[in-house]
Amino acid sequence: xxxxxxxxGDPHCAVLPPNADVNHGRTGRLxxxxxxxxxxxxxxxxxxxxxxxxxxxxxxLLVRVRGAxxxxxxxxxxxxxxxxxxxxxxxxxxxxxxxEVIETGDGVQRFEPGDRVMSIVAGGGQAELAVVNERVAMxxxxxxxxxxxxxxxxxxxxAHDALFTxxxxxxxxxxxxxxxxGGVGSAAVQLxxxxxxxxxxxxxxxxxxxxxxxxxxxxxxxDDFPAAGPFDVILELVGAPNWExxxxxxxxxxxxxxxxxxxxxxxxxDLRALMMKRATIHASTMRARPLEEKAxxxxxxEKAVLPxxxxxxxxxxxxxxxxxxxVAAAYERFKEGGxxxxxxxxx
Numbered sequence: 001x002x003x004x005x006x007x008x009g010d011p012h013c014a015v016l017p018p019n020a021d022v023n024h025g026r027t028g029r030l031x032x033x034x035x036x037x038x039x040x041x042x043x044x045x046x047x048x049x050x051x052x053x054x055x056x057x058x059x060x061l062l063v064r065v066r067g068a069x070x071x072x073x074x075x076x077x078x079x080x081x082x083x084x085x086x087x088x089x090x091x092x093x094x095x096x097x098x099x100e101v102i103e104t105g106d107g108v109q110r111f112e113p114g115d116r117v118m119s120i121v122a123g124g125g126q127a128e129l130a131v132v133n134e135r136v137a138m139x140x141x142x143x144x145x146x147x148x149x150x151x152x153x154x155x156x157x158x159a160h161d162a163l164f165t166x167x168x169x170x171x172x173x174x175x176x177x178x179x180x181x182g183g184v185g186s187a188a189v190q191l192x193x194x195x196x197x198x199x200x201x202x203x204x205x206x207x208x209x210x211x212x213x214x215x216x217x218x219x220x221x222x223d224d225f226p227a228a229g230p231f232d233v234i235l236e237l238v239g240a241p242n243w244e245x246x247x248x249x250x251x252x253x254x255x256x257x258x259x260x261x262x263x264x265x266x267x268x269x270d271l272r273a274l275m276m277k278r279a280t281i282h283a284s285t286m287r288a289r290p291l292e293e294k295a296x297x298x299x300x301x302e303k304a305v306l307p308x309x310x311x312x313x314x315x316x317x318x319x320x321x322x323x324x325x326x327v328a329a330a331y332e333r334f335k336e337g338g339x340x341x342x343x344x345x346x347x
Contacts, residue, residue: 038127062103067150084123094125098149116140135295148316151342155183166282171196179237181208240264317341
């Protein structure tokens, strides 16, 4: 039986067994009687294993996880190409979760046992229970069930940060989203549409193209995007093969935000083309950011994004759900591609 090492400075996530003997005061003093089950990476394989339980510290919430989304980062971690940041669980994947607060640590002010919350985490989200920092937790809108909520935080955080914090997308601008059928891509299409941008989306799978168009975008085949420009903002979720076309399709003073490189990370850059467009390049990841930055992003998402679920302007497309015991099948389904939206584990 493996033991989860939270690390001394982990502010984001740890795990506790669902049938632990818990003192239900707000101080979070816990006495565990059984191990927690979690998706676990061993020698390049994913399976369910048991882990010893850590305890929530000051400012943390103990959450009974109900839904946990899969993301491209999980696939990269499984392949050994994206290790968890220091302090986060190194063998338990999962960057987002939703569930019920069971216990609170000292100093918690906003949430209490019984509250429905969702959160980004630095790792360890695909477990039956988890400890998250209160500052990166958000209430779950009544309009979202556990599956949808479990697939919300990572993709909507990432898309909102890229479009608005990084690129400064504004009303009436022309937005191009590459790889729009994925979780982040479908979130970006909806956020851009809700913000009043004119959205074009590249989607390889023809059936998914129709579904993405229903979210509010002009959905086109990937090879067609250079002729569909110019675009004020290009959200790059595919990688290097799009680079030359991106520069061709970019409007004067346009912005490119790179947040995905699954199809390749290396390319040649013609600096003269960049200069002539007076263009700006942004590149970002969310996982390794410090707690303070994630907390700031949480407040922005809570203010600007969550109302969209209440109004019906936003939704969480879910391609498939799997129980925790079938985590290997869930990962295989993710790798197959050809899906719209999220793969979510139900606990």
